[in-house]
Amino acid sequence: MTGTPASQPRVVTRPSVGRPVPRLEDLPLLTGAGRYLDDIELPELLHCAFVRSPVAHARIERIDVEAARAMDGVHAVLTLADLMPKLTSGRMPLGASPIKGENSSTPFVLADREVAYVGEPIVLVVAHSRYLAEDAAAQVQVDFTPLPVASDARAAMAPDSPLVRTELKSNVLNSFKVGFGDVEAAFAGAAHVFSDVLSQHRGCGHSMEGRGVLAEIRPGDELCVWSSTQMPHDLYYMLQTMLGLDQDALRVVTPDVGGGFGPKYCLYPEEVALPAAARLLRRSLKWVEDRRETFISSIQERDQYWSVEVAVDAEARLLGIRGSLVHDQGAYAPKPVNLPYNGATAMSGPYILPAYSMDVHVVHTNKVPVSSVRGAGYPQAVFAMERTMDLIAAGMGLDRAEVRRRNLIPPEQMPYTKKLKARSGAAMVYDSGDYPASQREALAAAGWDDFPERQKRALAEGRYIGIGMANAVKGTGRGPFESGVVRVGQNGKVSIFTGAAAMGQGLATALAQICADQLAVPPEDVTVISGDTSKTPLGLGGFASRQLVTAGSSVHLAARAVAEKAIRAASSILEVDEDQLELREGHVHVRDGNRSLGLGEIARMLRGAPGYAFPAGVDPGLEASAQWRTDSLAYANACHVVEVEVEPTLGSVEITRYVALNDSGRMINPMIVEGQVQGGIVHGIGNALYEFMGYDDSCQPVTTTFQEYLLVTATELPRLETIFRETPSPKNPIGAKGVGETGTIPAAAAVISAVENALAPFGIRISQTPVPPQSLFRLIEAARQSQAGQPPRRKDLPDDQET
Amino acid sequence: MYEIELLINGRPFRGAAEARTTLADFLRHTLRLTGTHLGCEHGVCGACTVLVDGVSARSCLMLAVQADGAIVETVEGLAEHDGTLHPLQQAFRDAHGLQCGFCTPGMLMTLVELLRETPHPSEDEVRDAISGNICRCTGYQSIVDATLAVAGAAGTEGSEP
Amino acid sequence: MKPPPFAYFRPGTLDEAIAILGRTENAKVLAGGQSLMAMLNLRYVFPDALVDINDLFELSGIEIAPERIRIGAMTRQRRIELDAELYEAMPIFRDALKLVGHRQTRNRGTIGGSLCHLDPASELPTLALLLDAGIETAGPAGVRRIPVGEFITGYMMPGIGPDEIVTAIEFAPWSVAHGHAFHEFARRHGDFAVASAAVMVERDRQGVVTRCAIAIGGIGSVPQRHGAGETALTGSDGGPDAIAAALESCAGLDILGDFHGGPDYRLSVARTMLRRSLTAALARASERTQQA
Ligand code: FES
Ligand code: FES
Numbered sequence A: 001m002t003g004t005p006a007s008q009p010r011v012v013t014r015p016s017v018g019r020p021v022p023r024l025e026d027l028p029l030l031t032g033a034g035r036y037l038d039d040i041e042l043p044e045l046l047h048c049a050f051v052r053s054p055v056a057h058a059r060i061e062r063i064d065v066e067a068a069r070a071m072d073g074v075h076a077v078l079t080l081a082d083l084m085p086k087l088t089s090g091r092m093p094l095g096a097s098p099i100k101g102e103n104s105s106t107p108f109v110l111a112d113r114e115v116a117y118v119g120e121p122i123v124l125v126v127a128h129s130r131y132l133a134e135d136a137a138a139q140v141q142v143d144f145t146p147l148p149v150a151s152d153a154r155a156a157m158a159p160d161s162p163l164v165r166t167e168l169k170s171n172v173l174n175s176f177k178v179g180f181g182d183v184e185a186a187f188a189g190a191a192h193v194f195s196d197v198l199s200q201h202r203g204c205g206h207s208m209e210g211r212g213v214l215a216e217i218r219p220g221d222e223l224c225v226w227s228s229t230q231m232p233h234d235l236y237y238m239l240q241t242m243l244g245l246d247q248d249a250l251r252v253v254t255p256d257v258g259g260g261f262g263p264k265y266c267l268y269p270e271e272v273a274l275p276a277a278a279r280l281l282r283r284s285l286k287w288v289e290d291r292r293e294t295f296i297s298s299i300q301e302r303d304q305y306w307s308v309e310v311a312v313d314a315e316a317r318l319l320g321i322r323g324s325l326v327h328d329q330g331a332y333a334p335k336p337v338n339l340p341y342n343g344a345t346a347m348s349g350p351y352i353l354p355a356y357s358m359d360v361h362v363v364h365t366n367k368v369p370v371s372s373v374r375g376a377g378y379p380q381a382v383f384a385m386e387r388t389m390d391l392i393a394a395g396m397g398l399d400r401a402e403v404r405r406r407n408l409i410p411p412e413q414m415p416y417t418k419k420l421k422a423r424s425g426a427a428m429v430y431d432s433g434d435y436p437a438s439q440r441e442a443l444a445a446a447g448w449d450d451f452p453e454r455q456k457r458a459l460a461e462g463r464y465i466g467i468g469m470a471n472a473v474k475g476t477g478r479g480p481f482e483s484g485v486v487r488v489g490q491n492g493k494v495s496i497f498t499g500a501a502a503m504g505q506g507l508a509t510a511l512a513q514i515c516a517d518q519l520a521v522p523p524e525d526v527t528v529i530s531g532d533t534s535k536t537p538l539g540l541g542g543f544a545s546r547q548l549v550t551a552g553s554s555v556h557l558a559a560r561a562v563a564e565k566a567i568r569a570a571s572s573i574l575e576v577d578e579d580q581l582e583l584r585e586g587h588v589h590v591r592d593g594n595r596s597l598g599l600g601e602i603a604r605m606l607r608g609a610p611g612y613a614f615p616a617g618v619d620p621g622l623e624a625s626a627q628w629r630t631d632s633l634a635y636a637n638a639c640h641v642v643e644v645e646v647e648p649t650l651g652s653v654e655i656t657r658y659v660a661l662n663d664s665g666r667m668i669n670p671m672i673v674e675g676q677v678q679g680g681i682v683h684g685i686g687n688a689l690y691e692f693m694g695y696d697d698s699c700q701p702v703t704t705t706f707q708e709y710l711l712v713t714a715t716e717l718p719r720l721e722t723i724f725r726e727t728p729s730p731k732n733p734i735g736a737k738g739v740g741e742t743g744t745i746p747a748a749a750a751v752i753s754a755v756e757n758a759l760a761p762f763g764i765r766i767s768q769t770p771v772p773p774q775s776l777f778r779l780i781e782a783a784r785q786s787q788a789g790q791p792p793r794r795k796d797l798p799d800d801q802e803t
Numbered sequence B: 001m002y003e004i005e006l007l008i009n010g011r012p013f014r015g016a017a018e019a020r021t022t023l024a025d026f027l028r029h030t031l032r033l034t035g036t037h038l039g040c041e042h043g044v045c046g047a048c049t050v051l052v053d054g055v056s057a058r059s060c061l062m063l064a065v066q067a068d069g070a071i072v073e074t075v076e077g078l079a080e081h082d083g084t085l086h087p088l089q090q091a092f093r094d095a096h097g098l099q100c101g102f103c104t105p106g107m108l109m110t111l112v113e114l115l116r117e118t119p120h121p122s123e124d125e126v127r128d129a130i131s132g133n134i135c136r137c138t139g140y141q142s143i144v145d146a147t148l149a150v151a152g153a154a155g156t157e158g159s160e161p
Numbered sequence C: 001m002k003p004p005p006f007a008y009f010r011p012g013t014l015d016e017a018i019a020i021l022g023r024t025e026n027a028k029v030l031a032g033g034q035s036l037m038a039m040l041n042l043r044y045v046f047p048d049a050l051v052d053i054n055d056l057f058e059l060s061g062i063e064i065a066p067e068r069i070r071i072g073a074m075t076r077q078r079r080i081e082l083d084a085e086l087y088e089a090m091p092i093f094r095d096a097l098k099l100v101g102h103r104q105t106r107n108r109g110t111i112g113g114s115l116c117h118l119d120p121a122s123e124l125p126t127l128a129l130l131l132d133a134g135i136e137t138a139g140p141a142g143v144r145r146i147p148v149g150e151f152i153t154g155y156m157m158p159g160i161g162p163d164e165i166v167t168a169i170e171f172a173p174w175s176v177a178h179g180h181a182f183h184e185f186a187r188r189h190g191d192f193a194v195a196s197a198a199v200m201v202e203r204d205r206q207g208v209v210t211r212c213a214i215a216i217g218g219i220g221s222v223p224q225r226h227g228a229g230e231t232a233l234t235g236s237d238g239g240p241d242a243i244a245a246a247l248e249s250c251a252g253l254d255i256l257g258d259f260h261g262g263p264d265y266r267l268s269v270a271r272t273m274l275r276r277s278l279t280a281a282l283a284r285a286s287e288r289t290q291q292a
Helices: A026-030 A080-086 A130-137 A183-188 A232-243 A269-281 A291-297 A339-346 A378-396 A400-407 A435-446 A451-460 A507-519 A547-574 A599-606 A670-690 A747-758 A773-786 B023-030 B087-095 B104-117 B123-129 B141-157 C014-023 C036-041 C077-082 C084-089 C092-097 C103-108 C111-117 C123-130 C227-233 C240-252 C263-291
Strands: A046-052 A058-064 A074-078 A121-127 A141-146 A172-180 A192-200 A212-217 A223-227 A250-253 A285-288 A304-312 A318-330 A356-364 A416-421 A427-430 A464-476 A481-488 A494-498 A526-530 A581-584 A587-590 A596-598 A623-629 A634-647 A652-663 A720-725 B002-008 B011-017 B049-052 B055-058 B071-073 C007-009 C027-030 C049-052 C062-064 C069-072 C134-139 C142-147 C152-154 C165-171 C179-186 C193-203 C209-217
Touching: A026 B087, A026 B104, A046 A130, A046 A269, A046 A291, A058 A121, A074 A080, A074 A130, A074 A269, A080 A269, A121 A130, A121 A269, A172 A339, A172 A416, A183 A304, A183 A318, A192 A378, A212 A269, A223 A232, A223 A269, A232 A250, A232 A269, A269 A285, A304 A378, A318 A339, A339 A356, A339 A378, A339 A416, A339 A464, A378 A400, A378 A464, A378 A747, A400 A435, A400 A464, A435 A464, A435 A634, A435 A652, A435 A720, A451 A464, A464 A747, A481 A507, A481 A547, A481 A599, A494 A507, A494 A547, A507 A526, A507 A547, A547 A581, A547 A587, A547 A596, A547 A599, A547 A623, A587 A599, A596 A599, A634 A747, A652 A670, A652 A747, A652 A773, A670 A720, A670 A747, A670 B141, A773 C263, B011 B023, B023 B049, B049 B104, B055 B104, B055 C103, B087 B104, B087 B141, B104 B123, B104 B141, B104 C103, B123 B141, C014 C027, C014 C049, C014 C134, C014 C165, C027 C036, C062 C084, C069 C084, C077 C092, C077 C103, C077 C111, C084 C092, C092 C123, C092 C179, C092 C193, C111 C123, C111 C165, C123 C179, C123 C193, C123 C209, C179 C263, C193 C263, C209 C227, C209 C240, C209 C263, C227 C240, C240 C263
Parallel strands: A046 A285, A223 A250, A318 A356, A494 A526, A652 A720, B002 B071, C007 C049, C027 C049
Antiparallel strands: A046 A121, A058 A141, A074 A121, A172 A356, A192 A304, A212 A223, A212 A285, A304 A318, A416 A427, A464 A634, A481 A494, A481 A623, A581 A587, A587 A596, A634 A652, B002 B011, B049 B055, B049 B071, C062 C069, C069 C165, C134 C142, C134 C165, C179 C193, C193 C209
């Protein structure tokens, strides 16, 4: 029972928030009844394929589509020139931004003069089946004149570097400085200074369902665009502009989405090309990204090069950090470039840092454009910071955890203001969290203190085991708002309409739980309608681990308003004072007595009927809308501790133990939270050891199948041990913080810390991700050669473990 | 075009397909059984796993014509007609063995085969069985736990159909 | 990622299959399809026709005789993995097959298909080489029995004509007291090996190695017999010196670098796999010899 103050409606119910309620989403998905983009079938639907650039940089001399057009089953073969009559611009607008118009680095709807990465779309083929469309795409002839490429972002900064696109004056898109405090003084007064150069490689999001677009021409010329996106409203606004459509002539819907992980946060050329072509041809069109297209056209992330210098006092307390960060932006910038800003501002994480200066350079290369992949700049920042912490520990002969402990922000300083600004311009204020306790708990669970003893024993047997750790803080719940409308239906069931976008995380269940508790109904009686611009006029979508915080808060407020309204209406109808009423089991009950009114009945009365009396003092409709506004973030934190065993002759790393502490504030559904953390960790393990999106020097991608680009599978993992703290966020009405990325962010840093620790006898420093076996082997061999006293060679030892 | 007849989930189906049509596309687009998913179309992700004549197969690596006359089982056939979930489906729900659900049909069909062969697998056997199925969402642990829960439950009840 | 168009034949007899291959330009044999179908979907290959031999039931089956074991080319990998009699006679098959892909691919993949694909890192060609197998083919000129050493002609190049079909693999079983092992290192379970080492040994009651075969996969353009290693072991006591000599002489193998690592790396992996396989096989041989 929840007691509530007099001013609030009295609600009597067993709360569902905080319980592992089975997900409302599951039934269709388990039985094959889910409806993902490629499952949508329409009468007379035509299928599309794209001709994509096979070269990383070239001038397009000629596009010959005649042979393709002449093929059986081919409906149309379209270049940018063909689409222009239906477009207001051939160039994409800057996504997720209020800035009107294009910027000089957004992609083109289709390339017609120049291509700047392998995979850039050039021609759209429309045919009666995808098979035929691919046949025809192979027959399109494009004549290219090759142009020089810029493949390494660091080299691409040089004034004499080849330009990524000939329209550019420089490959440097943007340079800025992030910092505060007197860095010079910090270094001048330092007891120790350490420095490192770190690099992190790009990977892909690889949701198991790729992207996809379906443009449906409806009677009356309405255009309905289905897209597997995290951003239906952004697409809606963008398409209005790009296609020059009135708002009522367009609708954007997201069907079931088979995972997002960042890449579906972007708006893509295909999402404009298909609707434009559909309007041109007056036919409904479908395009589904296949896996090879994912590799060469979906957003990738994490190529960054950090040079870091740290100044500490004699007690290993941080005095200052300075350095530079080069961010590889790929060929275009489809959105405002926020990842390096995220990274540069997030570096100091949970630590107290008096002075900071980071020079950031955002540089184009002839590779797939870069935007967010799960973590969005944070994994790199945490990697840089946590590797620096290990460096300090090694340099000063201190325990790695101890160095961190001395620098963590203590709980009594919460809320803690970092001397930095968030992207909204608001001050960066950590709202809550107990970082030292988090670290303590994680270390205790993982047996950190006993480890050196175990490590010594293992080494005596010739086994290289190691332990590592990483802390992370992630700003979640980015605003400015998310929409939430709660409406009671005529049958008493409740619907939530939100602009938040479901992409498999269990959003509907969590929102239903929040709503259910306010209205004293079971969560199963709540449905959630999301990702449909005709049902929800306002919305942002899925990014920055934001949706539960923002949409959840709106739904919470709206549901409470509905509860108040129901009680007010019942008071008027039943002629009983409001304080005599309570909401219980979907009914407003008179507390002393057995009179009650169901929510459905109240909804019927509040819909109004001609000639009938209307309850006094209430507005029509048993519904409420809330757009909870925020400019601040809710900061979640995590501490991961990892144990590994390394086999030096193979360069192989086996993760033998993984302990993750996560604090994402109040957990609406702990089962869902745990699932997010586990999935996130595995993504981070992939970044540390497996996932490598390779390009050769001519910027040809060399990993374009799942045989070459390795995703982590079930056999490569230990059981993941998760621990949860729940420090509520004071910044939102539900106390929650986001959890979608906190599993990923510290994972690579923790794994690499453990690998380095395992190889301590070789004195190896690892400053990169990923470290595939051959790289590790090379590091070990180099260390062996430069080492005077060699550790025992494995070949003299008894047989070791099986692979 | 080839006329293809087959038994899917106990019901006869027929349809026409080009020689090159994969079994996956035939199921999904010709027969409209869209529960079987395509995650890679090159035989690595396992999303397209169905049972053909009782054994698991990647339906992106089979031609539809090759399934002529076959007995095929897909995710659509797992639950009872009255909607009662298959124990494995129920366990997935209880243990949060799915998030976006895209890998789920392939996971389920692979594990159905495993549990028919090995009703009480160890954790390692479960992980080995799904080593050819990629899930980007869950980190696999909840899928493993769901499977072990079914195996455990079947054991305690001792009820083998 | 849809296959390009092709003509499709599904002959009911071997003769018919050979006849179709003989009269069809640019035809490919479709066995289990676990490599070919992926290459078709990726449009890496453009055959004009596929000759599907899945209806040639006579090509499927395992026959075990004291002098000779015969495995039909269309026998599914998983059937070979699970076959109890074969396991009894030659347990190395199960060890090797557990490392081949995943259960879904082994359910359809065949031994003949794997031999013809001839990926240097795949397990079955390495095993065939280890066992000095004969590869039986049928073609317009009749049946041929090709020694595996001649069958493996180069990187992914089986020594058969375009109108020939592999029908079976045959080899002589080893004594009941043999020891075996198949170890490999792959990035993930089920992936192609960075390096693999397959070992068969026989020892006498004194522990002297009387017979030894070693095959190394994954490191070169084709799987290789490690003759120097075999020499080092044969006649030795199977002790650390013999093993060390076998590992040392791996440097003489043909080793290529690729995306998964340079030659020095692959050599190191091959050595570790060989050390594991030798250790395990020698121990098993001792154990079985004592039991026998
Ligand atoms: S779609 Fe068949 S294995 Fe990925
Ligand atoms: S649940 Fe999304 S891929 Fe497995």
